[in-house]
Amino acid sequence: xxxxxxxxxxxxxxxxxxxxxxxxxxxxxxxxxxxxxxxxxxxxxxxxxxxxxxxxxxxxxxxxxxxxxxxxxxxxxxxxxxxxxxxxxxxxxxxxxxxxxxxxxxxxxxxxxxxxxxxxxxxxxxxxxxxxxxxxxxxxxxxxxxxxxxxxxxxxxxxxxxxxxxxxxxxxxxxxxxxxxxxxxxxxxxxxxxxxxxxxxxxxxxxxxxxxxxxxxxxxxxxxxxxxxxxxxxxxxxxxxxxxxxxxxxxxxxxxxxxxxxxxxxxxxxxxxxxx
Amino acid sequence: xxxxxxxxxxxxxxxxxxxxxxxxxxxxxxxxxxxxxxxxxxxxxxxxxxxxxxxxxxxxxxxxxxxxxxxxxxxxxxxxxxxxxxxxxxxxxxxxxxxxxxxxxxxxxxxxxxxxxxxxxxxxxxxxxxxxxxxxxxxxxxxxxxxxxxxxxxxxxxxxxxxxxxxxxxxxxxxxxxxxxxxxxxxxxxxxxxxxxxxxxxxxxxxxxxxxxxxxxxxxxxxxxxxxxxxxxxxxxxxxxxxxxxxxxxxxxxxxxxxxxxxxxxxxxxxxxxxxxxxxxxxxxxxxxxxxxxxxxxxxxxxxxxx
Numbered sequence: 001x002x003x004x005x006x007x008x009x010x011x012x013x014x015x016x017x018x019x020x021x022x023x024x025x026x027x028x029x030x031x032x033x034x035x036x037x038x039x040x041x042x043x044x045x046x047x048x049x050x051x052x053x054x055x056x057x058x059x060x061x062x063x064x065x066x067x068x069x070x071x072x073x074x075x076x077x078x079x080x081x082x083x084x085x086x087x088x089x090x091x092x093x094x095x096x097x098x099x100x101x102x103x104x105x106x107x108x109x110x111x112x113x114x115x116x117x118x119x120x121x122x123x124x125x126x127x128x129x130x131x132x133x134x135x136x137x138x139x140x141x142x143x144x145x146x147x148x149x150x151x152x153x154x155x156x157x158x159x160x161x162x163x164x165x166x167x168x169x170x171x172x173x174x175x176x177x178x179x180x181x182x183x184x185x186x187x188x189x190x191x192x193x194x195x196x197x198x199x200x201x202x203x204x205x206x207x208x209x210x211x212x213x214x215x216x217x218x219x220x221x222x223x224x225x226x227x228x229x230x231x232x233x234x235x236x237x238x239x240x241x242x243x244x245x246x247x248x249x250x251x252x253x254x255x256x257x258x259x260x261x262x263x264x265x266x267x268x269x270x271x272x273x274x275x276x
Numbered sequence: 277x278x279x280x281x282x283x284x285x286x287x288x289x290x291x292x293x294x295x296x297x298x299x300x301x302x303x304x305x306x307x308x309x310x311x312x313x314x315x316x317x318x319x320x321x322x323x324x325x326x327x328x329x330x331x332x333x334x335x336x337x338x339x340x341x342x343x344x345x346x347x348x349x350x351x352x353x354x355x356x357x358x359x360x361x362x363x364x365x366x367x368x369x370x371x372x373x374x375x376x377x378x379x380x381x382x383x384x385x386x387x388x389x390x391x392x393x394x395x396x397x398x399x400x401x402x403x404x405x406x407x408x409x410x411x412x413x414x415x416x417x418x419x420x421x422x423x424x425x426x427x428x429x430x431x432x433x434x435x436x437x438x439x440x441x442x443x444x445x446x447x448x449x450x451x452x453x454x455x456x457x458x459x460x461x462x463x464x465x466x467x468x469x470x471x472x473x474x475x476x477x478x479x480x481x482x483x484x485x486x487x488x489x490x491x492x493x494x495x496x497x498x499x500x501x502x503x504x505x506x507x508x509x510x511x512x513x514x515x516x517x518x519x520x521x522x523x524x525x526x527x528x529x530x531x532x533x534x535x536x537x538x539x540x541x542x543x544x545x546x547x548x549x550x551x552x553x554x555x556x557x558x559x560x561x562x563x564x565x566x567x568x569x570x571x572x573x574x575x576x577x578x579x580x581x582x583x
Contacts, residue, residue, distance in 0.1 A: 014382055018397045025411045025456065026403070032420055045422045087306040094302035106303055113314050117517040117565065119538045120558035123324060123551035124317035126331075147313030150306045179298065208404030210520050215546055226406040230524065233410065240420045247407050258402030262395050 033057070033244040040240060056245035065220050066246050069228030076138050076224055077206040080145040084153045084202045085195055087146070092157030093183055097166070110151035118148065122215050135216050141224065145206045153198050160194030161187065200257045207253060225250050324555035331549035344556035353532055354540065354557060361536040363447060365516040369508060371455045376462025383463065384470045401460035409524030412453035416440050440526055443533045450521045450534060462507065469503035470496070509572050513565055537561050
């Protein structure tokens with residue numbers, strides 16, 4: 001496409017502005033996390049401290065409860081991601097490959113769960129889980145997060161299954177395999193990218209969840225990262241360096257996942273949009 | 277796997293039953309979980325709205341009819357939260373959409389390093405919401421954040437104070453965080469829709485002498501319109517329920533100036549442990565959201581019928 005040099009420059013500058021705005025808050029997090037305490041106030045608005053240090057990181061890792069929070073969050077987010085992906089693969093396969101009477105109702109039910117405010121469920125879920133001993137427990141959180149994430153993940157997996165031709169399992173079934181064997185041995189391996197995307201989405205969602213974790217978890221032992229960080233913030237609100245070091249640590253898993261999937265984001269959505 | 281055990285010679289009826297039940301077997305685990313953890317609590321929550329449920333009061337639990345709703349009718353904090361919700365949702369969605377659309381249009385042009393630029397501008401989307409909230413709360417903090425000083429230097433603020441503790445301005449804090457965090461979502465969705473527009477259309481229009489503005493208005497916008505409509509509808513509902521940033525940044529304060537309905541429900545349940553009243557507010561919110569969605573659907577139908 002021909003374009004005028006003035007427009008090209010304006011275009012690049014606009015992109016640059018977006019990049020700066022997107023990255024600046026994260027950069028500031030990093031900057032404060034490596035600023036030594038004695039320079040924090042004297043060099044408040046400087047772009048980079050005259051002396052950088054990792055002392056906040058070593059403190060957070062060695063002398064605080066953050067490793068426990070990190071471990072709890074990994075357990076919760078990891079288990080949720082695996083559980084959701086298994087359930088959503090099965091349900092997504094049913095929606096993609098079978099015509100059955102209740103299909104319409106199942107889809108409707110899953111859509112409804114996406115529309116109503118989850119904050120409505122905070123009180124009833126607490127009341128339900130408490131007699132079962134599932135408040136203040138990681139298992140309780142995994143169960144709740146799994147249920148919350150299954151509907152969206154089911155639709156996601158369904159769209160991946162829809163992209164795989166039916167002939168493949170039909171051929172296998174003619175050779176005598178049952179549909180479940182065909183699903184497990186032929187279709188699932190082909191949807192590995194879809195499975196990876198689902199795992200990643202659910203992991204990030206469970207890693208970030210705040211309100212239900214605040215409500216259901218009260219002690220430090222079962223606190224996830226968001227709960228731990230907020231408690232830390234309200235208790236030690238002067239240790240900015242340590243808080244931001246902890247914040248940077250919380251960012252790592254989410255960013256790793258994002259870098260893995262970001263190139264497929266627009267592509268995947270385009271494919272979905274074309275299909276309708 | 278149990279199905280594999282049936283030999284081919286079994287009675288066809290059994291086979292038929294097995295075949296008919298197969299999709300249900302696949303979807304049962306997900307369905308059971310959704311019903312147990314989402315549908316049952318939803319129904320319970322609706323019943324709580326008509327009961328006196330306070331966690332720390334063992335004598336509570338009785339049905340009290342519409343008492344909660346009467347109390348709600350006189351609850352100034354609730355009406356303030358309702359107005360704040362409109363303000364919070366409207367401003368957030370509008371700004372996210374405008375900046376997201378501009379970003380999508382910018383990224384739709386091929387240029388060297390587009391992949392990298394795209395990865396960087398979409399990064400906020402991956403930041404956990406609680407961290408986005410804390411991050412912006414710190415940026416607005418004059419002790420360690422630069423924003424108050426910059427806004428003071430630009431003449432926007434009289435003094436480098438924290439806008440989060442200023443009742444007049446506090447709502448802009450969570451809105452700024454929300455816009456920063458939500459632009460990528462709009463941009464990703466709109467960019468996907470942009471890339472699905474056939475390129476020949478633009479070439480044909482250029483040959484016919486259409487300028488860039490005309491091409492945008494008569495090709496791009498009509499093609500994007502359905503995506504824009506559905507994204508805005510979904511995001512409006514989602515953002516009006518999105519309490520994380522507010523709970524993290526201001527906790528509804530100062531003086532309830534940033535309390536939205538969703539964070540008010542959470543405060544009632546989490547701090548006051550008044551589950552009955554929290555459920556009553558939640559029920560009102562649900563009805564309002566349903567009404568909004570129905571209104572949009574009806575509006576769309578009438579517009580489609582006209583066109």
